[in-house]
Amino acid sequence: MSADQVITVRGDAELAARAGHLFTGARHDFVCAARDLDTWSQPEARLRIAGGMRAPDAPGFTVRKLLSPAALADEGARRHLREVTAKGAHVRISSAPLPHETIIIDRRVMILAAGDDGPGPREFTVTTVPALIGGVYALFQAAWETATDFTAYFDGAMPHLDADGLAVLRELGAGHTDEAAARRLGLSLRTYRRRVAALMAALDAGSRFQAGLRAAELGL
Amino acid sequence: MSADQVITVRGDAELAARAGHLFTGARHDFVCAARDLDTWSQPEARLRIAGGMRAPDAPGFTVRKLLSPAALADEGARRHLREVTAKGAHVRISSAPLPHETIIIDRRVMILAAGDDGPGPREFTVTTVPALIGGVYALFQAAWETATDFTAYFDGAMPHLDADGLAVLRELGAGHTDEAAARRLGLSLRTYRRRVAALMAALDAGSRFQAGLRAAELGL
DNA sequence: CCCGGACTGGCAGCTTGCTGCCACCGCGTT
DNA sequence: AACGCGGTGGCAGCAAGCTGCCAGTCCGGG
Structure with missing residues (x-):
């Protein structure tokens, strides 16, 4: 010692x-x-x-x-x-x-x-x-x-995630079908899917699988 | 000091x-x-x-x-x-x-x-x-x-991931459509989708989004 | 008041994903 | 040969996801 x-x-x-x-x-x-x-x-x-x-x-x-x-x-x-x-x-x-x-x-x-x-x-x-x-x-x-x-975290998509973007993300992560998720959020199916599409564009993911990947990477 | x-x-x-x-x-x-x-x-x-x-x-x-x-x-x-x-x-x-x-x-x-x-x-x-x-x-x-x-890491799904399971995972992560991915792997569309279904069952994910989430959590 | 823009909802039609069914093939066993 | 078994592929049909189009609503500004 x-x-x-x-x-x-x-x-x-x-x-x-x-x-x-x-x-x-x-x-x-x-x-x-x-x-x-x-x-x-x-x-x-x-x-x-x-x-x-x-x-x-x-x-x-x-x-x-x-x-x-x-x-x-x-x-x-x-x-x-x-x-x-x-x-x-x-x-x-x-x-x-x-x-x-x-x-x-x-x-x-x-x-x-x-x-x-x-x-x-x-x-x-x-x-x-x-x-x-x-x-x-x-x-x-x-x-x-x-x-x-840092670059991925920042330039990627993080900045532009508003409250209902996160809500959509949660629904997706919970595994609900679009219809169920839309009902839970009080949205029409059409609008919900618009949100999802916007989200996927923001994460520039071509598929929902990719979107899940990116979302997890960036901290759900 | x-x-x-x-x-x-x-x-x-x-x-x-x-x-x-x-x-x-x-x-x-x-x-x-x-x-x-x-x-x-x-x-x-x-x-x-x-x-x-x-x-x-x-x-x-x-x-x-x-x-x-x-x-x-x-x-x-x-x-x-x-x-x-x-x-x-x-x-x-x-x-x-x-x-x-x-x-x-x-x-x-x-x-x-x-x-x-x-x-x-x-x-x-x-x-x-x-x-x-x-x-x-x-x-x-x-x-x-x-x-x-630890429990998620172990009981979850990690152990039973063979080589072509990982290949499927890569295709999904790359964002290819099922048809393209199946061609790239030399599989029929049907079999590829069977693999994906097995993968999702292994990750017990209800949707592809969830599967991506879990896959990212467990280390792609 | 009307107009334009942004957002939303419904409809329709298409693509994609998913699965049940059956047929086929290779293999080892009986 | 016959059989069962596991993996594969094709087909069909359904469910889900995606998008273009149009119509309605709600502002804020001209």
């Missing part, structure tokens, strides 16, 4: 001072799981760090960001995500809330931050213990595998 | 001696992510620990296990999983490999173990640092949310 190295720093400034070189020194991969992008309260610190990082599309270097749907709330965040994906970063959306932020650099350094609860400066926990990082990396992989890609 | 508490122990015996009370002291929840169940090389240590744990169905106590499909490889493991689910534990299957094992008890203690690489005794890393545990717990949640339930 032995004690090992875990340090905690308070506030962005101290993190940038103590761990900024870790960001700029990323060589192989950079993974990040967070609720949204408002993770650096001080934009200047964020810029200082980001400025020194390798480009996401550099050869042999991958950047992955796993975010919760909250990250898509405002247009600014969406634009930023489109920019980083254009630069080669991979962004996926997980349905889980992800209250804590996790960053792993080259599978050798891990930085964890609690959500912004409390008034004081945020606390960051930095560690290099391989066993910790390995375990967290495995969980990240598991969450990553099953998360949906 | 401050240094904090992370200790590593070697071998099951030392873990049981030093951390056994953590297992038996679990009061609120017990979560575990691992590749399979062969995680305790010494069955007696496992039994000693398990014997003292609270029953999974005790009020206010939840047990969750997240495993990779490898855990379903042999019949013994499947039987064991059926037993623990019957006792109230929740078991889900993630498509990710999960090379490392992670255990979190009451969101206060975390135990990480590397995969069984190397000849020596396994190393376990035990920590109580809240920030670390919070971050890992969030990732676990994310992976858990999107994993499929």
Whole structure:
């Protein structure tokens, strides 16, 4: 048994001072799981760090960001995500809330931050213990595998799903026949089918089977 | 900044001696992510620990296990999983490999173990640092949310999917019409539809939409 | 008021999906 | 050979899904 190295720093400034070189020194991969992008309260610190990082599309270097749907709330965040994906970063959306932020650099350094609860400066926990990082990396992989890609999630069809679109989706998922579903929704058969057709167009699915597939992919 | 508490122990015996009370002291929840169940090389240590744990169905106590499909490889493991689910534990299957094992008890203690690489005794890393545990717990949640339930995964339909069942599934997913798909597979229309019907029965889906849904849930 | 647009419902007709029935084929058993 | 069995294909008929067309309704604007 032995004690090992875990340090905690308070506030962005101290993190940038103590761990900024870790960001700029990323060589192989950079993974990040967070609720949204408002993770650096001080934009200047964020810029200082980001400025020194390798480009996401550099050869042999991958950047992955796993975010919760909250990250898509405002247009600014969406634009930023489109920019980083254009630069080669991979962004996926997980349905889980992800209250804590996790960053792993080259599978050798891990930085964890609690959500912004409390008034004081945020606390960051930095560690290099391989066993910790390995375990967290495995969980990240598991969450990553099953998360949906940002572009699919966003450009796909998600945005334009109103309330009765979802109702139709539920009826379809319940396996009701069109006639039964139309009755349950108080619609005529004709209109219900119009809705279904619109839905399938939105999911650009050629068949109902495909529509079910896509719907499941995008989180029912 | 401050240094904090992370200790590593070697071998099951030392873990049981030093951390056994953590297992038996679990009061609120017990979560575990691992590749399979062969995680305790010494069955007696496992039994000693398990014997003292609270029953999974005790009020206010939840047990969750997240495993990779490898855990379903042999019949013994499947039987064991059926037993623990019957006792109230929740078991889900993630498509990710999960090379490392992670255990979190009451969101206060975390135990990480590397995969069984190397000849020596396994190393376990035990920590109580809240920030670390919070971050890992969030990732676990994310992976858990999107994993499929063990009973659905197993009792459902997964086992009985032969090669041409998958071929049919692919055709359906590609959105081809039955006629086109049958031609592509060199089958008659009648037989193709028989296959589809069998598939839908296996997925017990009443409609093709539902079948697509289930297929996506169970991993296309 | 009338007009245009968006949404809805009914009708009709077509395509597609689904299934029961029968016939055929290959195979191993009797 | 005869038989049963499982898988396959064709046919027919029904049910379900899909869409074009027209008519009615409900606005908001000219």
